[in-house]
Amino acid sequence: MAEPRAPAVIGLNAIIIAVTDEVPRILTVQRAAHSLATPAQKGEAEAWADSPVALPFGPFDPDQHRTLELGLHNWVEQQTGLNLGYVEQLYTFGDRYRDPREQAGGPRLVSVGYIALVRQVPVSGAGEAEWRNWYEFFPWEDWREGRPDVIDQTIRPSLQMWLDGIDDGRSRQTYQERISIAFGTDTAPWDFERVLERYELLYEAGMIGEAVRDAQIRAAITGEATPPTDPEMLAAAEALGTPMALDNRRILATALGRIRGKLKYRPVVFDLLPPVFTLLQLQRVVEALGGVRLHKQNFRRLVINGGLVEPTGQRESQGRGRPAELFRFRREVMSERPAPGVGLPAVRIIG
Amino acid sequence: MAEPRAPAVIGLNAIIIAVTDEVPRILTVQRAAHSLATPAQKGEAEAWADSPVALPFGPFDPDQHRTLELGLHNWVEQQTGLNLGYVEQLYTFGDRYRDPREQAGGPRLVSVGYIALVRQVPVSGAGEAEWRNWYEFFPWEDWREGRPDVIDQTIRPSLQMWLDGIDDGRSRQTYQERISIAFGTDTAPWDFERVLERYELLYEAGMIGEAVRDAQIRAAITGEATPPTDPEMLAAAEALGTPMALDNRRILATALGRIRGKLKYRPVVFDLLPPVFTLLQLQRVVEALGGVRLHKQNFRRLVINGGLVEPTGQRESQGRGRPAELFRFRREVMSERPAPGVGLPAVRIIG
């Protein structure tokens, strides 16, 4: 068994999530565009532009930090002034060239992603930090106002065109199946958790801004001519949301899928809410994360009968109609039921 | 945003799982005990003995491997002759001193764990590899023959004793809650997915062999006297399964919990079975992983009506009673239902 050498560096990415005004938001930072251009290919640097929108990132310093998570806490606090509550490891990303600087001899960058859920949305501290609607990056994932137009107007036709252009029958077959699973069919429902699968297909089909960018980078490095980019696909990329730096959008897709899955069997929503809340507020947060509308009365029944919340006796002051009762999270539920969560439906789109 | 330095090394751990004869097994390798002893403290090396039972481990070589997963495939194949089928990233472990050599100045070891599910159990290739029943490491997790004795005879009383010894009322309260959630109460059910939570509590209570070992290591390094180990706790450690090297048992607990969770909403079992199988074989594999007995007729209904399997028309040859029909996995189910899986009950212990 050989000793491991030390040829890679470890970084930490934070996906910091909050929900305000019924909008799920993530904290982004500005990333200087030139940080991608290495001296070796300054000239080519103008050929492609990386997005300045990035997830908060920091190096992991083993000398200073006892655990990965503590390291994360540390620089997040420094950079944004946030002190994180619930934190959970997401995934570790280590594909070659996820940082293009590798192509110019830079070290392999392995990043461990962490999800953090926060309540407050303090004006983000050190300058360039900014909260952004996460559906800005995944317009096809928000079904709260009905099935998003972009699916049938852009995604479906472009995917079909891409599929038709694949010569090998077998791999076309495989892709067809993946598309059905990810995007559903007339019979198959849309599965709200398959966020990453959808993003990856769109990337592979070249319909995502980052895919175009990465193809250009590869071409610039190998010295080939800029690859012919299908104008259809470029138009698609326009409609398919804001690009992010590096593979940050893939990381975000992973996080979104994870959160949606977790909602069903762990009471994670409450980390996004104040200590007391109305049932409608609770429902709106769940809907924001899930990207679906839920049946109000049944949602009520679910969380009350399920023992997830308990009434405080107080009622809300403000408001238009009848004042709502204020509830709080019942921590005891964790030791009462095996998998307490709020559950998303298969494909409900009711108001 | 500072550049990450390169002060840690990245390794890969494989949790390779197969089920044969209704026993869930993991592939282990022999780990030379002296690999933990550094020249700096050879003299102390006899004071504590690390277990030679380890998970397969290999370094990650970024020059050679395009992705972490490919790196894993590569050395697993070399070391064991296995070519892995379904592989999924589990978790990244980076706590300080998870490799005790760090205490003698060794580099921080960050390991990315991967779960692999395999069908065949070929006589494991290069020498020291060996399949072991995973319940050998977690005797309290197998409820197929009823509630394991070790829970009420060892775990319950020792946890209580430990709890009573905690002075601070607040932290005793917190621990009490964690114990209730992890191990259940008269009212609260046993949650089969909380494998890691249970392991961590037992470790923190000092009831696990590794906890004793790690306390001794720390003492040896800091030069303190060997800490007084409660003989009760040592006896508990005897009953609480085979220790593993480093933090490998924690990694394994993470994997077991993950697999049990996944069972419910993804058809992972089929990666452990031959292409055709009887429904009882399928059920036995699910039971082996979940550590529970299931109701036969209802299990049938679940997988057939759920569209998870389809009959082949063939029947099984051998056997005592009526020959069973052979089924195969219906891949189409993946695109029909949002979360196809087999589901484990809350706490069923019926034959």
Place this chain on the structure above:
DNA sequence: TATAATATGCTCAAAATGAGTATATATAAA
């Protein structure tokens, strides 16, 4: 005072689940 908006209570059918009983088809034993 009427109207709109929201909260909350309740009903009812359909589907899923838990627990059995009954029957079919094989091998092994008498």
Place this chain on the structure above:
DNA sequence: TTTATATATACTCATTTTGAGCATATTATA
């Protein structure tokens, strides 16, 4: 050959959970 035993499979039935909707309560505002 018959009987016992083991397994597979089919079917029933009560209970619980879920999906959908109607009805009523309580507030602010026109």
